[in-house]
Amino acid sequence: MLENLNLKKLFPSQNFKETEFVKNIRPLAKATHNDLTFFDNLKYKNHAMSTKAPICITTKSLEKFLPQKVKKILVDNVLYELAKALKNIFPDADIDFPDNTLKPISEKKFENIVFGKNILVGENVKIGKNTLIGNNTIIEKNVSIGNDCVIGNNVVLKSCLIGNNVVIQNNCCIGSKGFGFIPMKDKNFKFPHIGKVLINDNVEIACGCTIDRGSVDDTEIGKNTYIDNQVHIAHNVKIGSSCMIAGQVGFAGSSTIGNNVSIGGQAGISGHLKIGNNVKIGGGSGVIKDIEDNQIVMGYPATSVKNFIKRNKNK
Amino acid sequence: MLENLNLKKLFPSQNFKETEFVKNIRPLAKATHNDLTFFDNLKYKNHAMSTKAPICITTKSLEKFLPQKVKKILVDNVLYELAKALKNIFPDADIDFPDNTLKPISEKKFENIVFGKNILVGENVKIGKNTLIGNNTIIEKNVSIGNDCVIGNNVVLKSCLIGNNVVIQNNCCIGSKGFGFIPMKDKNFKFPHIGKVLINDNVEIACGCTIDRGSVDDTEIGKNTYIDNQVHIAHNVKIGSSCMIAGQVGFAGSSTIGNNVSIGGQAGISGHLKIGNNVKIGGGSGVIKDIEDNQIVMGYPATSVKNFIKRNKNK
Amino acid sequence: MLENLNLKKLFPSQNFKETEFVKNIRPLAKATHNDLTFFDNLKYKNHAMSTKAPICITTKSLEKFLPQKVKKILVDNVLYELAKALKNIFPDADIDFPDNTLKPISEKKFENIVFGKNILVGENVKIGKNTLIGNNTIIEKNVSIGNDCVIGNNVVLKSCLIGNNVVIQNNCCIGSKGFGFIPMKDKNFKFPHIGKVLINDNVEIACGCTIDRGSVDDTEIGKNTYIDNQVHIAHNVKIGSSCMIAGQVGFAGSSTIGNNVSIGGQAGISGHLKIGNNVKIGGGSGVIKDIEDNQIVMGYPATSVKNFIKRNKNK
Numbered sequence: 001m002l003e004n005l006n007l008k009k010l011f012p013s014q015n016f017k018e019t020e021f022v023k024n025i026r027p028l029a030k031a032t033h034n035d036l037t038f039f040d041n042l043k044y045k046n047h048a049m050s051t052k053a054p055i056c057i058t059t060k061s062l063e064k065f066l067p068q069k070v071k072k073i074l075v076d077n078v079l080y081e082l083a084k085a086l087k088n089i090f091p092d093a094d095i096d097f098p099d100n101t102l103k104p105i106s107e108k109k110f111e112n113i114v115f116g117k118n119i120l121v122g123e124n125v126k127i128g129k130n131t132l133i134g135n136n137t138i139i140e141k142n143v144s145i146g147n148d149c150v151i152g153n154n155v156v157l158k159s160c161l162i163g164n165n166v167v168i169q170n171n172c173c174i175g176s177k178g179f180g181f182i183p184m185k186d187k188n189f190k191f192p193h194i195g196k197v198l199i200n201d202n203v204e205i206a207c208g209c210t211i212d213r214g215s216v217d218d219t220e221i222g223k224n225t226y227i228d229n230q231v232h233i234a235h236n237v238k239i240g241s242s243c244m245i246a247g248q249v250g251f252a253g254s255s256t257i258g259n260n261v262s263i264g265g266q267a268g269i270s271g272h273l274k275i276g277n278n279v280k281i282g283g284g285s286g287v288i289k290d291i292e293d294n295q296i297v298m299g300y301p302a303t304s305v306k307n308f309i310k311r312n313k314n315k
Numbered sequence: 316m317l318e319n320l321n322l323k324k325l326f327p328s329q330n331f332k333e334t335e336f337v338k339n340i341r342p343l344a345k346a347t348h349n350d351l352t353f354f355d356n357l358k359y360k361n362h363a364m365s366t367k368a369p370i371c372i373t374t375k376s377l378e379k380f381l382p383q384k385v386k387k388i389l390v391d392n393v394l395y396e397l398a399k400a401l402k403n404i405f406p407d408a409d410i411d412f413p414d415n416t417l418k419p420i421s422e423k424k425f426e427n428i429v430f431g432k433n434i435l436v437g438e439n440v441k442i443g444k445n446t447l448i449g450n451n452t453i454i455e456k457n458v459s460i461g462n463d464c465v466i467g468n469n470v471v472l473k474s475c476l477i478g479n480n481v482v483i484q485n486n487c488c489i490g491s492k493g494f495g496f497i498p499m500k501d502k503n504f505k506f507p508h509i510g511k512v513l514i515n516d517n518v519e520i521a522c523g524c525t526i527d528r529g530s531v532d533d534t535e536i537g538k539n540t541y542i543d544n545q546v547h548i549a550h551n552v553k554i555g556s557s558c559m560i561a562g563q564v565g566f567a568g569s570s571t572i573g574n575n576v577s578i579g580g581q582a583g584i585s586g587h588l589k590i591g592n593n594v595k596i597g598g599g600s601g602v603i604k605d606i607e608d609n610q611i612v613m614g615y616p617a618t619s620v621k622n623f624i625k626r627n628k629n630k
Numbered sequence: 631m632l633e634n635l636n637l638k639k640l641f642p643s644q645n646f647k648e649t650e651f652v653k654n655i656r657p658l659a660k661a662t663h664n665d666l667t668f669f670d671n672l673k674y675k676n677h678a679m680s681t682k683a684p685i686c687i688t689t690k691s692l693e694k695f696l697p698q699k700v701k702k703i704l705v706d707n708v709l710y711e712l713a714k715a716l717k718n719i720f721p722d723a724d725i726d727f728p729d730n731t732l733k734p735i736s737e738k739k740f741e742n743i744v745f746g747k748n749i750l751v752g753e754n755v756k757i758g759k760n761t762l763i764g765n766n767t768i769i770e771k772n773v774s775i776g777n778d779c780v781i782g783n784n785v786v787l788k789s790c791l792i793g794n795n796v797v798i799q800n801n802c803c804i805g806s807k808g809f810g811f812i813p814m815k816d817k818n819f820k821f822p823h824i825g826k827v828l829i830n831d832n833v834e835i836a837c838g839c840t841i842d843r844g845s846v847d848d849t850e851i852g853k854n855t856y857i858d859n860q861v862h863i864a865h866n867v868k869i870g871s872s873c874m875i876a877g878q879v880g881f882a883g884s885s886t887i888g889n890n891v892s893i894g895g896q897a898g899i900s901g902h903l904k905i906g907n908n909v910k911i912g913g914g915s916g917v918i919k920d921i922e923d924n925q926i927v928m929g930y931p932a933t934s935v936k937n938f939i940k941r942n943k944n945k
Contacts, residue, residue, distance in 0.1 A: 095780050096799055098746045098764040116413045117435055118451075120747055120765055134413040135435055136451055136469075136748075136766055138783050150410050153453050153471050154486075154766075156783050156800045156837075165502075169411055170471045170488045171523075171784075173800045173837040179858040179876065186854055187795075187832050188872075202502050207471075207488040207525045210837045210859040210877075224501055228494040229525040230547045230565075232860050232877040232895075242503075246494065247525075247547040248565045248583075250860075250878045250895050252913065265547075265565050266583040266601075268878075268896040268914045283567065284583045284601035284615055286896075286914035300615065300914055300930065301942060311942075312616060312626075431728045432750055433766075449728040450750055451766055451784075465725050468768050468786050469801075480817075482725055485786045485803045486838075517817050522786075522803040522840045539816055543809040544840040545862050545880075557818075561809065562840075562862040563880045563898075580862075580880050581898040581916075598882065599898045599916035599930055615930065627931060627941075 005036070007055075010085040014073060022055060025086070025194075027217045038216070039066060040078035043272055057081055079191065080182040082216070086192035093192035096158065096177050099140040105133075116153070128164065143175075146201070159193075159213045163201035163223075170207045174199070178212035178219075178235025178253060191215055193235060200225075200241070209233070215253075222259065234271070246283065258293065267302075282308075320351070322370075325400040329388060337370060340401070340509075342532045353531070354381060355393035358587050372396055394506065395497040397531070401507035408507035411473070411492050414455040420448075431468070443479065458490075461516070474508075474528045478516035478538070485522045489514070493527035493534075493550025493568060506530055508550060515540075515556070524548070530568075537574065549586070561598065573608065582617075597623075635666070637685075640715040644703060652685065655716070655824075657847045668846070669696060670708035673902050687711055709821065710812040712846070716822035723822035726788065726807050729770040735763075746783070758794065773805075776831070789823075789843045793831035793853075800837045804829070808842035808849075808865025808883060821845055823865060830855075830871070839863070845883075852889065864901070876913065888923065897932075912938075 004023060007016040023034035028044055031037040031053035039048045039058040048056075048065040056066055057073045066072060075081040087094060101123040105115055112129035119133055122141030127133070131145055134153035139145070143157045146164035151157070155168055158175035168174065180191035195214020200223040205211070211233040213219055219233060222241035232250040233239070239251075240259035249263050252271035261275060264283025269275065274290045281287060282298030282305075291297060298308040319338060322331040338349035343359055346352040346368035354363045354373040363371075363380040371381055372388045381387060390396040402409060416438040420430055427444035434448055437456030442448070446460055449468035454460070458472045461479035466472070470483055473490035483489065495506035510529020515538040520526070526548040528534055534548060537556035547565040548554070554566075555574035564578050567586035576590060579598025584590065589605045596602060597613030597620075606612060613623040634653060637646040653664035658674055661667040661683035669678045669688040678686075678695040686696055687703045696702060705711040717724060731753040735745055742759035749763055752771030757763070761775055764783035769775070773787045776794035781787070785798055788805035798804065810821035825844020830853040835841070841863040843849055849863060852871035862880040863869070869881075870889035879893050882901035891905060894913025899905065904920045911917060912928030912935075921927060928938040 095797055096782060097780060098744075098762055098783065100744070102746060102765065104747075114413070114415070116417060117419075118433060118748060118766075132413055135417065135453055136433075136784070138765055150412060152411060152491075153413065154451070154469055154784055154801070167410055169491055171469070171486060171801060171838075173859075176782075176799055176837050176859075179836060179856065181834075181856060183872065183874065184854075185872065188834075188854060188856060190834070204496075204503075204505070206494060206527075207491050208486075208523060208838060208860075212836075212859070224499075224503060226494065226496060226503060228547075228549075229488075229491075229527070230523075230545065230860065232858075234858075234877060242498065242500065244498065246567065247549060248563070248878070252876065252895050265567050265585075266581070266896070270895075270913060283585060283603075288913075429728075429730070431732060432734075433748060447728055450732065450768055451748075465727060467726060467806075468728065469766070469784055484726055484806055486784070486801060519811075519818075519820070521809060521842075522806050523801075523838060539814075539818060541809070541811060541818060543862075543864075544803075544806075544842070545838075545860065557813065557815065559813065561882065562864060563878070580882050580900075581896070598900060598918075 005089055007036075009088055010036070011073065011081075012088070025082075025216055026053070028053070028056075030217065038078050038082050041272065057085075077182065079180075080189060083182055083189055083191045086194060086216075090192045090194055093194050094177070094190035099138075099158070101141045102138065105139075134170065140175075152207070159195075160197035160199060160211075162199045163203070165202045166199055167204040168199075169205065169229075172205055172207065172209045172211075174205075174209075174211045175213045176210065178215055180215050180235060180253070195219065195236065197221075203227070206231075206247075217254075228265070240277065320404055322351075324403055325351070326388065326396075327403070340397075340531055341368070343368070343371075345532065353393050353397050356587065372400075392497065394495075395504060398497055398504055398506045401509060401531075405507045405509055408509050409492070409505035414453075414473070416456045417453065420454075449485065455490075467522070474510075475512035475514060475526075477514045478518070480517045481514055482519040483514075484520065484544075487520055487522065487524045487526075489520075489524075489526045490528045491525065493530055495530050495550060495568070510534065510551065512536075518542070521546075521562075532569075543580070555592065635719055637666075639718055640666070641703065641711075642718070655712075655846055656683070658683070658686075660847065668708050668712050671902065687715075707812065709810075710819065713812055713819055713821045716824060716846075720822050720824050723824050724807070724820035729768075729788070731771050732768065735769075764800065770805075782837070789825075790827040790829060790841075792829045793833070795832045796829055797834040798829075799835065799859075802835055802837065802839045802841075804835075804839075804841045805843045806840065808845055810845050810865060810883070825849065825866065827851075833857070836861075836877075847884075858895070870907065 007020040022036040028047035028051045037053035099122045102120040105119040113131045115133040116135035126144040128147030131149040133151045137155040140158040145162045149166045152170035160175040177193045182189040195218045198220040202224040204226045206229040208230045212235045214236045217236045225243040227245045228247040234253040236254040239257045244262040246265040248266045255273040257275045258277035263281045267285045276293035280296040285302040286300035287302040322335040337351040343362035343366040352368035414437045417435040420434040428446045430448040431450035441459040443462030446464040448466045452470040455473040460477045464481045467485035475490040492508045497504040510533045513535040517539040519541045521544040523545045527550045532551045540558040542560045543562040549568040551569040554572045559577040561580040563581045570588040572590045573592035578596045582600040591608035595611040600617040601615035602617040637650040652666040656665045658677035658681045667683035729752045732750040735749040745763040746765035756774040758777030761779040763781045767785040770788040775792045779796045782800035790805040807823045812819040825848045828850040832854040834856045836859040838860045842865045847866045855873040857875045858877040864883040866884040869887045874892040876895040878896045885903040887905045888907035893911045897915040906923035910926040915932040916930035917932040
């Protein structure tokens with residue numbers, strides 16, 4: 001957890017005193033009265049208007065949506081300034097360096113679990129009782145796994161907290177850095193990813209999935225949600241509980257999916273969307289707009305089933 | 316192989332005698348006069364009408380399609396009752412527990428093959444002569460591999476039978492549990508998967524593919540079929556011989572694909588479909604209906620090339 | 631590198647003398663006055679007209695496009711004859727046999743790098759200084775990795791040359807054989823792949839990507855290009871510099887992508903296309919035609935954004 005970040009260290013070129021601190025850097029809606037936040041996208045206007053954060057990085061054109069009492073750090077490129085600030089504090093969060101604390105798992109330390117061959121475990125890893133772990137699996141430092149879980153072979157776990165009774169099948173990569181960077185002519189500026197992946201109880205994740213950790217926020221998979229093979233979940237995505245995500249579905253970053261949502265194979269969900277509860281999305285659909293609760297949609301761009309049938313009539 | 320399943324143990328709440336047995340649990344079309352079968356989907360009406368099985372789990376609304384002489388076990392949710400019955404008999408088939416019989420491969424036991432480092436092999440594994448196996452590969456119990464095969468690195472093989480002259484490239488997962496479960500409010504009921512993956516002679520499977528084992532039936536890849544990188548093949552899918560499946564294609568469960576079928580990259584095939592012989596499916600297509608022999612289709616939903624061109628005219 | 635290929639050995643059934651040699655086999659546009667080339671697709675007519683190669687395998691219907699002075703080897707199926715010729719010279723290039731020179735990485739030999747556990751390295755591998763390598767990673771013979779790179783866990787590197795400051799995340803397969811073969815009734819003829827994958831400086835490749843090596847040409851990723859999770863790049867594809875390729879994008883073989891191109895998640899690019907510089911391709915699009923510089927396209931088939939909106943109006 002982040003705590004007591006020195007603002008002068010975060011933003012050397014801004015006019016902060018050595019003694020000014022924030023507790024954490026968090027998105028608009030999650031920031032408390034001790035946190036720094038950032039506002040770079042009109043989509044989050046409502047979050048901006050009600051943010052509790054006392055300080056916010058933003059642009060000249062967006063500052064008007066923030067409460068008066070919020071101190072604004074005005075910049076041209078919010079994400080670039082945020083990335084630079086994070087890099088000052090977390091110099092290793094922008095590249096997935098191999099964890100240098102990894103050691104072969106020790107039977108003494110993890111006595112109530114069953115595990116295969118060639119497992120590597122980093123510092124401060126917690127694994128609950130009755131959990132089984134396959135072979136060649138890597139569990140990096142600070143990862144926590146609950147009770148009664150089954151983790152497959154060739155899995156890489158990093159920066160994640162896993163609940164109880166979770167199944168993660170072979171060849172999954174959980175908690176890798178998301179696809180975030182500031183484009184630069186010859187050498188992009190990599191966005192530090194300080195978030196985690198939170199996987200709640202009873203989740204099942206099939207083979208070959210990738211779930212990236214959050215950038216500033218966390219990525220989260222709700223309770224009892226099942227995810228089929230080769231699904232890609234980008235940074236900051238939140239998936240609700242009891243969802244069914246079929247094979248090869250892809251989620252771009254920062255979308256929020258409700259509860260009891262079912263998504264057919266190969267569908268794609270664009271970034272920064274809000275999908276309601278009980279939504280059904282047909283296989284192969286491309287969702288590029290928010291969807292309200294209880295809707296059934298299909299096609300690319302995804303539309304109601306009624307429209308989809310009309311769209312393809314006589315064709 | 317399953318044999319002599321006690322019906323009272325399968326269905327404790329039904330009125331079976333201790334002495335009633337079936338030999339196996341099999342789909343409608345494959346069940347013999349000793350097997351239990353199940354019928355839950357009107358799509359299989361014709362199979363139901365001609366099934367040889369003496370006992371069938373089905374619903375009140377479907378039972379009329381079954382021959383009179385078939386004893387019906389009437390339930391509300393066929394797959395749930397079947398899942399519970401299977402779970403009674405195969406308590407470990409609903410989760411891919413790591414194989415606890417795995418040991419480093421022994422040169423003595425497998426003397427006519429060439430293999431790399433850190434290979435693990437389970438009990439009762441058979442590997443044919445002149446087969447080569449890469450590094451970090453896991454071959455779980457009861458897997459059989461033919462002669463002259465090449466298996467890559469980081470491959471996980473489970474519940475599968477592989478013919479001769481088969482190539483499986485790096486990071487493939489063959490035989491994992493399919494994406495099958497009965498949705499439940501807080502904790503889904505996982506469907507036991509007792510089927511296998513059958514891979515016939517001369518097949519080539521490129522990197523990062525996932526081929527799930529069958530639930531009650533088997534998943535099968537026909538002779539001389541070639542499969543490109545990152546293809547996902549769900550449970551119970553049957554692919555014929557000499558097919559060409561390009562990269563990132565996905566098959567939902569239980570579809571049957573003919574011989575000499577070619578499928579372009581990223582196409583998706585919905586579940587429970589029948590695709591004929593010599594069919595060509597354009598890249599990126601979404602197939603949601605059966606396709607007859609010799610058709611060429613494109614688009615989403617996939618349609619004949621003629622229609623596809625018309626659909627996109629002046630656009 | 632290929633040098634001094636004996637033409638009689640390449641084509642035993644042709645009328646070559648024992649003393650006739652070419653230096654290399656290269657595509658039309660790249661062949662020098664010492665190389666053999668091949669011409670099988672009208673798309674490359676312009677390349678054919680200006681090729682420098684003295685000898686070319688082609689068909690009766692295409693030979694007219696080649697300069698008069700070029701010696702033509704006329705065949706029915708160019709790729710089949712080329713495949714057979716390559717197989718004569720490179721008998722092991724048509725299957726990815728595990729590298730039998732692999733050994734556990736030696737601290738003595740690679741002293742300026744940091745590496746994890748269970749890493750295997752083949753003969754003649756070069757790794758630059760300050761490079762970090764994760765666990766269970768396999769680096770096959772002749773692979774070269776530059777300075778300041780970070781290679782993740784479970785990565786397989788084969789037939790590739792990697793520049794400086796490159797990041798390759800977990801579970802990637804770089805340099806595997808492409809999906810190329812001559813369909814045959816019972817046993818396809820596998821096309822030997824003698825090309826490489828060239829990855830230029832500052833590239834980032836996220837988890838679970840597959841980048842196949844070239845067949846006769848090379849596959850190439852330009853400087854500062856970033857590639858998200860689960861992207862598939864087929865043989866001979868060239869991607870320019872400073873591109874952004876989002877998750878699950880797929881490239882069919884032999885397409886050329888310009889510089890500063892951004893491609894949204896799950897988009898697909900057909901084979902043998904030319905995409906210009908500064909092109910933006912929307913997520914989920916299917917590109918089946920060349921695209922000129924500076925265009926923004928969406929949909930399947932991909933079209934200008936203006937057309938895409940019109941296409942979906944009132945729908």
